[in-house]
Amino acid sequence: LETRTQAWPDEAACQQSAALLAARPALRRAFVELHGTLGAGKTTFARHLLQALGVTGRIKSPTYAVMEAYPLEGFTAWHFDFYRFNDPQEFEDAGFRDVFASQGLKLAEWPEKAEGLLPEPDLRMELVPLDGDERRVTFTACTPLGQELLP
Numbered sequence: 096l097e098t099r100t101q102a103w104p105d106e107a108a109c110q111q112s113a114a115l116l117a118a119r120p121a122l123r124r125a126f127v128e129l130h131g132t133l134g135a136g137k138t139t140f141a142r143h144l145l146q147a148l149g150v151t152g153r154i155k156s157p158t159y160a161v162m163e164a165y166p167l168e169g170f171t172a173w174h175f176d177f178y179r180f181n182d183p184q185e186f187e188d189a190g191f192r193d194v195f196a197s198q199g200l201k202l203a204e205w206p207e208k209a210e211g212l213l214p215e216p217d218l219r220m221e222l223v224p225l226d227g228d229e230r231r232v233t234f235t236a237c238t239p240l241g242q243e244l245l246p
């Protein structure tokens with residue numbers, strides 16, 4: 096597994112990293128896992144990424160709904176937050192399994208809460224808060240598609 100590490104001194108660096116990832120064509124069919132503690136910046140990164148992909152208007156944290164869908168030009172982006180997820184049956188009933196079997200961008204916060212249900216990600220990001228606004232971010236490519244997404 097190939098990895099790359101970035102240092103984000105502030106949120107502007109998070110936004111810049113999101114913009115660079117958004118420019119990769121492979122992202123439009125990738126599954127990206129966002130790991131990190133509460134407040135690490137998973138939702139913030141997802142918001143900057145979705146904005147860079149053309150989402151206008153409010154981007155809600157999907158903490159309560161578990162999933163938010165964003166139809167974009169030529170593909171759909173789905174943003175998941177499995178923090179409150181505890182019902183494996185919901186994975187079928189809410190159509191999450193179908194989403195993960197589809198093309199389009201799948202972004203997932205707290206994927207560990209849906210362990211055993213999710214497929215292997217293409218790219219895994221781990222956000223670690225350091226002092227103040229600084230974050231250390233590790234990108235791991237888990238598939239050939241993920242290789243195309245490494246910074």
Ligand code: ADP
Nearest residue numbers: 103105106109133134135136137138139228230
């Ligand atoms: P999570 O989804 O991981 O629980 P959030 O994205 O909701 O975390 O919260 C992260 C908070 O940290 C936001 O208020 C964001 O503005 C702030 N923040 C400060 N510095 C950074 C940074 N370098 N990268 C991302 N977020 C940052």
Ligand code: MG
Nearest residue numbers: 137138156204
């Ligand atoms: Mg979050």
